[in-house]
Amino acid sequence: MKLSNYFLPVLKETPADAEIISHKFMLRAGMISQSSSGIYSWLPLGLRVLKKIENIVREEQNAAGVNEILMPTIQPADIWKESGRYDDYGKEMLRINDRQDREMLYGPTNEEQVADIFRRSIKSYKELPSLLYHIQWKFRDELRPRFGVMRGREFLMKDAYSFDLDEDTSRVSYNKFFVCYLKTFERLGLRAIPIAAETGPIGGDMSHEFVIISETGESDIFYDKRILDLLDVDQELDYTKDLRSIVSSYQALYAAADDKYSKDEFEKKVPIEFQNNSKGIEVGHIFNFSTKYSEPMKANVLNSNGKAVSVHMGSYGIGISRLVGAIIEASHDENGIIWPEAVAPFTVGLVNLKSRDTEAIAVCENIYNTLNQAGIEVLYDDKDDSPGAKFSRMDLIGLPKQIIFGNNSLKDQMIEIKDRKTSHTEKVKISDLAGKLITSK
Amino acid sequence: MKLSNYFLPVLKETPADAEIISHKFMLRAGMISQSSSGIYSWLPLGLRVLKKIENIVREEQNAAGVNEILMPTIQPADIWKESGRYDDYGKEMLRINDRQDREMLYGPTNEEQVADIFRRSIKSYKELPSLLYHIQWKFRDELRPRFGVMRGREFLMKDAYSFDLDEDTSRVSYNKFFVCYLKTFERLGLRAIPIAAETGPIGGDMSHEFVIISETGESDIFYDKRILDLLDVDQELDYTKDLRSIVSSYQALYAAADDKYSKDEFEKKVPIEFQNNSKGIEVGHIFNFSTKYSEPMKANVLNSNGKAVSVHMGSYGIGISRLVGAIIEASHDENGIIWPEAVAPFTVGLVNLKSRDTEAIAVCENIYNTLNQAGIEVLYDDKDDSPGAKFSRMDLIGLPKQIIFGNNSLKDQMIEIKDRKTSHTEKVKISDLAGKLITSK
Numbered sequence: 001m002k003l004s005n006y007f008l009p010v011l012k013e014t015p016a017d018a019e020i021i022s023h024k025f026m027l028r029a030g031m032i033s034q035s036s037s038g039i040y041s042w043l044p045l046g047l048r049v050l051k052k053i054e055n056i057v058r059e060e061q062n063a064a065g066v067n068e069i070l071m072p073t074i075q076p077a078d079i080w081k082e083s084g085r086y087d088d089y090g091k092e093m094l095r096i097n098d099r100q101d102r103e104m105l106y107g108p109t110n111e112e113q114v115a116d117i118f119r120r121s122i123k124s125y126k127e128l129p130s131l132l133y134h135i136q137w138k139f140r141d142e143l144r145p146r147f148g149v150m151r152g153r154e155f156l157m158k159d160a161y162s163f164d165l166d167e168d169t170s171r172v173s174y175n176k177f178f179v180c181y182l183k184t185f186e187r188l189g190l191r192a193i194p195i196a197a198e199t200g201p202i203g204g205d206m207s208h209e210f211v212i213i214s215e216t217g218e219s220d221i222f223y224d225k226r227i228l229d230l231l232d233v234d235q236e237l238d239y240t241k242d243l244r245s246i247v248s249s250y251q252a253l254y255a256a257a258d259d260k261y262s263k264d265e266f267e268k269k270v271p272i273e274f275q276n277n278s279k280g281i282e283v284g285h286i287f288n289f290s291t292k293y294s295e296p297m298k299a300n301v302l303n304s305n306g307k308a309v310s311v312h313m314g315s316y317g318i319g320i321s322r323l324v325g326a327i328i329e330a331s332h333d334e335n336g337i338i339w340p341e342a343v344a345p346f347t348v349g350l351v352n353l354k355s356r357d358t359e360a361i362a363v364c365e366n367i368y369n370t371l372n373q374a375g376i377e378v379l380y381d382d383k384d385d386s387p388g389a390k391f392s393r394m395d396l397i398g399l400p401k402q403i404i405f406g407n408n409s410l411k412d413q414m415i416e417i418k419d420r421k422t423s424h425t426e427k428v429k430i431s432d433l434a435g436k437l438i439t440s441k
Numbered sequence: 442m443k444l445s446n447y448f449l450p451v452l453k454e455t456p457a458d459a460e461i462i463s464h465k466f467m468l469r470a471g472m473i474s475q476s477s478s479g480i481y482s483w484l485p486l487g488l489r490v491l492k493k494i495e496n497i498v499r500e501e502q503n504a505a506g507v508n509e510i511l512m513p514t515i516q517p518a519d520i521w522k523e524s525g526r527y528d529d530y531g532k533e534m535l536r537i538n539d540r541q542d543r544e545m546l547y548g549p550t551n552e553e554q555v556a557d558i559f560r561r562s563i564k565s566y567k568e569l570p571s572l573l574y575h576i577q578w579k580f581r582d583e584l585r586p587r588f589g590v591m592r593g594r595e596f597l598m599k600d601a602y603s604f605d606l607d608e609d610t611s612r613v614s615y616n617k618f619f620v621c622y623l624k625t626f627e628r629l630g631l632r633a634i635p636i637a638a639e640t641g642p643i644g645g646d647m648s649h650e651f652v653i654i655s656e657t658g659e660s661d662i663f664y665d666k667r668i669l670d671l672l673d674v675d676q677e678l679d680y681t682k683d684l685r686s687i688v689s690s691y692q693a694l695y696a697a698a699d700d701k702y703s704k705d706e707f708e709k710k711v712p713i714e715f716q717n718n719s720k721g722i723e724v725g726h727i728f729n730f731s732t733k734y735s736e737p738m739k740a741n742v743l744n745s746n747g748k749a750v751s752v753h754m755g756s757y758g759i760g761i762s763r764l765v766g767a768i769i770e771a772s773h774d775e776n777g778i779i780w781p782e783a784v785a786p787f788t789v790g791l792v793n794l795k796s797r798d799t800e801a802i803a804v805c806e807n808i809y810n811t812l813n814q815a816g817i818e819v820l821y822d823d824k825d826d827s828p829g830a831k832f833s834r835m836d837l838i839g840l841p842k843q844i845i846f847g848n849n850s851l852k853d854q855m856i857e858i859k860d861r862k863t864s865h866t867e868k869v870k871i872s873d874l875a876g877k878l879i880t881s882k
Contacts (some may be wrong), residue, residue: 007508007573009562033558036517036545041558044508067448067485072595073514073578074535074547076477091540095514096547099532100583104477106515106537106547117474117482121450132448137514137578141540379634 001346002368003381007044009033010393020216022328023148026090026267031324037146038153045397046324048345050156053323054135055188056342057158064180064239066131066160071113077103079112082297092140106139111293111315116163118311119299125165128301129173133160135320150325158315163294165303166171170288170312174206175243176251177286177316178250181210182231185283188323190330190338191228192283194219195255199287206288206314211257214329217279223255224270234343268302281326337398338421346379348437349399351391353406355384366404367415367433374434395420403433444785444822448485450474451834461657463769464589466778468773470838472765479586479594485836487765489786491597494764495576497628497783498599505621505680507572512554514578515524518544520553523738533581547580552734552756555602555777559752560740566606570614570754574601576761591722591766601757604735606744611729611753615647616684618727618757619691622651623672624726629764630781631771632669633724636662636696640728647729647755652698655770658720663707664696666715722767729755746867778839779862787820790840792832793849796825805846808856808874815875836861844874 009030018024026032031046042050047303058068074096080086094106107113122130135158145153162173176195185192192210199207201255230249254269256262257280266275281291291310293299300308331338339346350368354360361382368380379399381390394402404416415433418425428436450471461464467473472487483491499509515537523526535547548554555573563571576599586594603614619635626633633651640648652662671690695710697703698721707716732751734740741749760767772779782788791809795801802823809821820840822831835843845857856874859866869877 005506005508007510007562007571030562033561035513035554035557036515036519036543039513039515039517041513041554042511043558043562044510047509047511050511065446067446068488069448069485070483070488070491072476072480072482074477074480074580074595076480078477094537094539096535096537098535112483113476117484120474121448121471121484130448139515154515200837226572244796439735 001379002360003379003383006379008397009043010396012099018148020147020150020329021332022150022325025328025332026148026325026398029337030172032149038142038151040149040152040154044086047129047323047347049343050321051318051341052343052345054156054158055134057184057318057320058135060180060184060187061133061158061160063237064131064176066133068134069117069132070134070136071107071110071117073106073139074104075107075110075113077105079116079297080105083112083115083293084296085112091144094139094141107136108138108140109317110134110136110159110314111161111289111313112297115293115297115313116297118161118163119297122163123301125301125303126167128163129169130163131160131173131176133158133316148325149321150329152321155319156257156321157323158318158320162288162314162316163299163311164256164313165301165309165311167290167312170314171206172243174286174288174314175247176239177314178208178247179237179243180239181284181286181316181318182246182319183237185212186231187328187342190283191223192326193198193223193227193255194250195223195280196251196260197257197285198259199289202289204288204294205251206286208286208287208424209257209282210284211280211282212326212330214281214326215279216329219280220258220261220277221255221280222261222275222277223256224253224267225274225276227253227255261263281329282319283323283326284316284318286316288312306346335392336396339398339400341400344377344400346377346396346399348376348378348401348403349394350378350380350403351394351398351405352380352382353387353390353404355382357410360405362411363430367403367405368429370434371437374438376434376437384406401437442820444824445790445821447820449838450484451837454669456464459589461588461591461770462773463591463766466769466773466837467589467766470778473590479583479592481590481593482696482698490765490784491762493784493786494629494761495597495815496757497600498625498761499576501621501625501628502574502599502601503679505572505617507574509575510558510573511575511577512548512558514547514580515545516548517553519547520557520738521546524553524556526553526578528574533583535580540626548577549573549579549581550756550758551600552602552730552754555736556734556738556740556754559604560738563604563742564795566742566744569604569606569608571604571618572601572614574599574757589766589780590762596760597762599741599761603729603755603757604740604752605754606742606750606752608753611731611755612647613684613801615690615727615729615755617680618755619649619688620678620684621680622727622757622759623687624678625759626651626653627672628783629768630783631724631768634662634696634721635691636664636698637692637701637881638698638726638728639700642728643733645731646692647727649727650698650723651725651727652721652723653767653771654719655722655767656720657770658722660721660723661699661702661718662666663702663716663718664720665694665711666717668694668696669876702740722770723760724764724767725757725759727755727757729753773839776833777837778795780839780841782841785818785841786838787818787839787840789817789819789842789844790835790838791819791821791844792835792846793821794824794828794845795851796823798851801846801851804851804871808844808846808871811875815877815879817875842878
């Protein structure tokens with residue numbers, strides 16, 4: 001993509017109402033534009049990141065054998081009355097009357113909607129387990145939306161739902177998502193820690209939040225450092241196998257957020273050299289709620305004795321738009337964003353500092369075409385701006401690699417590659433560039 | 442994908458309230474599930490088709506140099522008050538008050554929202570033209586939603602917007618979309634006819650609807666048959682070149698819907714052997730509305746004299762969810778859907794008629810893996826159903842090719858390939874199958 005054709009309205013000043021770093025950088029880097037309080041338009045650069053995260057999440061859901069569906073944003077109130085949540089859910093639910101004065105709502109979550117699909121479609125235990133997910137915009141009418149996409153009103157989530165015959169089989173599904181989430185966050189360039197979470201009246205141990213470490217996190221977490229070394233990234237996951245041992249290895253190590261933290265337990269269970277305490281941002285939540293919704297909504301199957309039984313359900317969420325902000329919170333410096341390669345909007349920024357020189361333009365065009373043909377995603381800054389403006393814009397938008405075509409590049413046929421994260425630079429021959437970038441991938 | 446792991450709730454009976462063929466088949470084939478009047482959940486098979494259409498539309502928008510953004514579904518009423526449309530837009534607009542009692546609405550279209558993004562971002566004529574599109578769910582609160590996804594309330598659209606300095610340059614943008622739409626529909630396996638449409642008080646000739654021929658279409662269209670032969674599918678389009686000649690070649694031939702049709706003109710302009718009259722379904726609309734929204738909303742740029750001028754805008758829509766229904770209307774028989782290959786949910790259906798025979802299962806698994814590795818999308822019917830049930834389900838869901846592993850397949854190592862559209866069958870050696878399917882692609 002050439003910057004001269006790209007819609008990238010970078011801001012020089014930080015907007016006054018942005019309180020946290022990700023919100024500031026997303027506005028300044030032209031990733032989002034506010035529509036109204038807590039509601040944003042995604043501009044091209046931001047949308048590319050959102051789509052990359054979405055695709056990684058999708059690939060890992062598919063790998064775990066979950067079927068993708070897409071439920072609508074507007075739901076009928078009836079199904080929420082069936083489950084009993086219509087009155088309980090407070091003012092965060094955006095309630096709407098349509099022109100026929102039917103009660104509708106903008107879905108804040110989808111347990112009722114998916115249970116309705118399930119009960120219309122599945123009748124026998126033989127068709128279980130059934131695992132469904134969707135990636136859709138949701139709405140929670142926060143009283144004080146803030147922190148940009150970290151706590152917006154309209155937000156993108158992946159939510160998945162499992163349907164099983166009984167508690168034992170629902171644990172198999174639960175473990176699939178547990179492991180799938182570890183893999184997903186790893187691929188996103190994040191280290192996520194699963195933390196035992198509240199189960200309320202449902203009880204049991206099937207509720208975990210996935211939290212990433214960040215100074216600006218909303219909660220305090222206390223954990224055994226060794227938990228960060230458990231996941232073997234390159235491990236091939238076979239979801240048809242028993243995954244209990246992986247899940248148990250996490251459950252064996254202490255990790256708790258402030259709401260469940262006990263100082264005594266922490267100090268007793270974790271050797272002092274492994275005790276760690278940081279701020280964390282919640283990016284995922286998995287929860288088995290047994291027959292809480294299936295019972296009132298009559299989401300039944302016939303079991304092997306021909307008897308109708310309520311299915312056991314679980315739900316599994318990842319905040320996709322929230323992750324864009326969370327990744328920035330976890331990965332930036334004073335000059336801007338530092339994207340992990342997997343979610344970077346482009347891998348390489350090609351900067352032509354001699355943008356009025358026809359010979360330099362020709363060489364840069366050539367580099368640009370070569371990189372594109374090699375399948376490397378390039379944003380080519382072909383604009384006629386000062387070097388200072390070009391450098392600070394490139395640092396702000398945070399592409400992993402910068403390629404600088406400078407004052408001497410024509411003469412010595414060398415070009416500079418700068419790593420955004422380490423600031424390490426090296427000079428390479430222009431003719432070696434594509435090969436260099438491909439092997440370093 | 443194996444059918445035993447796939448969420449495909451096929452219905453035997455046609456739901457009573459489905460009036461048209463696409464609605465019937467989409468429900469029966471387990472593509473959608475109704476949530477409430479005019480609002481549907483997309484089940485895995487339907488979602489795959491929706492995504493394929495979406496991706497083709499996206500690729501062609503990108504090829505034309507249009508930048509993808511994503512605007513929210515919920516918009517503030519303020520911008521609609523600025524443009525003057527808030528009161529004009531009738532009850533089809535879903536109006537919402539949030540918890541702070543601010544007036545909001547579920548976007549039925551996005552001229553105001555995109556003009557707001559534009560005016561915050563672009564200040565100079567040097568940054569024009571600016572072409573933006575997004576693919577997002579919209580809502581129109583139809584009084585009588587009907588015909589399934591053809592006239593639903595919550596629907597997916599691609600809408601694009603152009604911003605230009607004056608009428609001449611806005612025509613260049615208009616022509617880009619005109620040609621891009623021809624290419625897009627062609628890739629979707631459709632022949633779309635551009636028909637001059639109403640421009641109302643704005644006047645001029647920059648308004649066209651794109652209509653596909655279908656017996657069940659909502660409007661009568663009268664056209665010169667030769668229009669169907671104009672587009673050269675394989676033509677490489679260069680959007681930096683002047684596209685007027687392509688557009689003119691269409692405008693030179695008569696094509697009108699009933700609202701603009703004149704019998705005298707039709708008979709005068711079209712030799713009798715080329716006169717044609719059919720039913721049509723609108724699937725796209727392009728329209729230049731000059732400064733209608735930019736003027737009241739102050740979407741200005743500074744021109745080369747440093748004077749602020751209102752930009753000329755156009756909007757360009759394709760009904761993506763509607764296209765799923767439209768394609769079925771245009772391509773089916775009494776047994777079910779016949780997908781054009783480009784949008785088929787899977788290219789091949791592999792049917793094992795000996796699903797209890799372990800040797801047959803092993804061979805079919807092998808075929809399934811081979812085809813997957815060759816990059817061919819396969820739905821493998823590994824279920825333990827009767828041959829009749831398997832055949833009728835496969836015909837209903839309409840995959841372009843069926844591969845039948847039958848009673849003699851083990852013995853003679855031959856398999857039958859059936860073309861869903863022509864019903865032509867041929868027997869091929871199992872060992873030749875992948876090669877055969879790849880070359881016929």
